[in-house]
Amino acid sequence: MRCAWPLHVLPGALLLLAAGCDDMSKQHKENPYASPRSAPADVAQGSVEYHDTFHPAPGLTPALLQRGRSEYQAFCAPCHARTGQGDGMVVQRGFPAPLPLATAPTRSATPEQLYAIITSGQGVMYGFAQRIMPDDRWAIVAYLYALRRSQQATLADMTPAQRAIQP
Amino acid sequence: MGVPFTPRANIIMTICLGTIACVVTSGCLLWFAWPYSDYERHVGWTVEQPVPFSHQHHVAGLGLDCRFCHSSVERSAQASLPPTFTCMTCHSQIWTNAAVLAAVRDSLLRNTPMTWQRVTNVPDYVYFNHSIHVVKGVGCESCHGNIAAMPLTYKAKTLTMQFCVNCHRDPGPNLRPAENIFDTDWHRGPDTPGPAALMALYHLGRRNLTECSICHR
Numbered sequence: 527m528r529c530a531w532p533l534h535v536l537p538g539a540l541l542l543l544a545a546g547c548d549d550m551s552k553q554h555k556e557n558p559y560a561s562p563r564s565a566p567a568d569v570a571q572g573s574v575e576y577h578d579t580f581h582p583a584p585g586l587t588p589a590l591l592q593r594g595r596s597e598y599q600a601f602c603a604p605c606h607a608r609t610g611q612g613d614g615m616v617v618q619r620g621f622p623a624p625l626p627l628a629t630a631p632t633r634s635a636t637p638e639q640l641y642a643i644i645t646s647g648q649g650v651m652y653g654f655a656q657r658i659m660p661d662d663r664w665a666i667v668a669y670l671y672a673l674r675r676s677q678q679a680t681l682a683d684m685t686p687a688q689r690a691i692q693p
Numbered sequence: 694m695g696v697p698f699t700p701r702a703n704i705i706m707t708i709c710l711g712t713i714a715c716v717v718t719s720g721c722l723l724w725f726a727w728p729y730s731d732y733e734r735h736v737g738w739t740v741e742q743p744v745p746f747s748h749q750h751h752v753a754g755l756g757l758d759c760r761f762c763h764s765s766v767e768r769s770a771q772a773s774l775p776p777t778f779t780c781m782t783c784h785s786q787i788w789t790n791a792a793v794l795a796a797v798r799d800s801l802l803r804n805t806p807m808t809w810q811r812v813t814n815v816p817d818y819v820y821f822n823h824s825i826h827v828v829k830g831v832g833c834e835s836c837h838g839n840i841a842a843m844p845l846t847y848k849a850k851t852l853t854m855q856f857c858v859n860c861h862r863d864p865g866p867n868l869r870p871a872e873n874i875f876d877t878d879w880h881r882g883p884d885t886p887g888p889a890a891l892m893a894l895y896h897l898g899r900r901n902l903t904e905c906s907i908c909h910r
Contacts, residue, residue, distance in 0.1 A: 551816030596872070600758035615755045620787045652782040657764035
C-alpha cells in the first residue's frame with residue numbers, strides 16, 4: 527500500500543521548520559563587555575599608543591574654539607570650573623583645588639606644554655590621552671586662551687558695535 | 694425523529710468551544726506580544742553591578758558630562774564603559790577609604806578590569822552605532838531615559854524594533870541642537886529649531902532610514 531504524499535513531505539517540512547528554532551539575539555560574536563578577559567583594559571601611564579604619531583596643532587577656526595568649549599566643559603570643568611577658577615563641583619567635594627587657569631604657571635605655559643599636560647596629566651590630575659582625541663586636546667588649548675582673554679578683556683578689545691550695546 | 698442532543702448537552706458544548714477559542718486566541722496574543730512587553734524586556738529593572746554606581750549623584754549632583762566617562766560615544770559604535778583609570782581620575786583623591794569603592798581600588802591594584810553588567814541591550818543581529826546617532830542630533834536621553842534621575846541605572850525604553858523604526862521613519866521630533874545632545878531632561882524650547890529645520894541641519898531625509906541593511910548586516 528502506498529502512503530499519501532503528505533506523509534512523505536511533512537517530516538521534512540517539520541524538520542526544516544525546526545531548524546528555525548534558534549535565538550539569534552545571542553550570537554557567537556565578540557562582546558567586549560561580556561567577560562573580564564575581553565573587557566577594556568587600562569592603558570599604563572606613559573605608554574605610547576600603537577601607530578601613534580605626532581599631532582600638530584590644527585588651524586585656529588571658530589569651529590575649533592566651539593569644539594574646545596564643549597570639550598573643556600565636559601572634561602575640565604568638573605575640577606577647573608567653567609570659569610577656570612579651579613573651584614569646580616568635584617573640588618567642592620574634596621578634590622585638591624587646582625590653581626586658577628588665568629594665573630601663573632598656566633598663564634606662562636606654551637600651547638605645547640598645555641597640550642602635554644592634558645595628554646599625560648600633572649600632579650594629581652590624571653592624563654586624558656585615552657578620553658580626549660589629539661585634535662580635541664588642541665581645541666581645548668585654544669579655548670583656554672579664549673577663556674583667559676575673555677576674563678581679562680578691556681574696553682579696547684571690544685568692537686564699536688559691542689560697545690554700543692547697553693548692559 | 695427527536696432532537697439528537699439534550700439542551701443541557703448543547704450548553705456544555707457551546708461553553709467548551711467558547712473556552713477553547715478564548716484559550717487559543719489569548720495564547721496566540723501572549724505568544725506574540727509577550728516578548729515585546731516591558732516586563733519581558735526588563736524595562737525599569739535595575740541590574741546588579743560590582744559597584745552600586747549612581748548616575749544621579751555623578752550627573753545631577755556633580756554635573757559630569759556623559760562623555761567624561763563614556764568618552765568614545767562620539768566616534769565609536771560603542772559608547773564604552775569607563776576603565777578603572779577613569780573612575781580613579783577623581784577617586785584617587787576623593788572617598789579613598791569608602792568601602793563601597795573597594796572593588797574599584799582592587800581593580801586598579803590588581804590590574805584587572807571591572808566587569809560591569811550591560812543594562813541596555815539590543816539583539817546581536819542589530820548593529821547599533823552610537824557615534825552616528827550622536828553626530829546626527831539624537832540625544833542620549835531619547836534611548837536611555839533621564840539618566841540623571843537614576844540612583845541605580847535601569848533600562849528606560851523597551852528598545853524593540855518598533856521603538857527604533859518609529860524614530861527612523863520620522864527622526865525630526867527626536868532631534869536636538871548639537872549643544873543639547875548630552876543634556877538630561879531636555880525639552881524643546883521656544884528658540885529650538887523645528888523638526889524640519891533640524892532634519893535639514895543634520896542633512897537627514899536624503900537616505901531611506903528604514904532600509905533593512907541600516908541596522909541588520
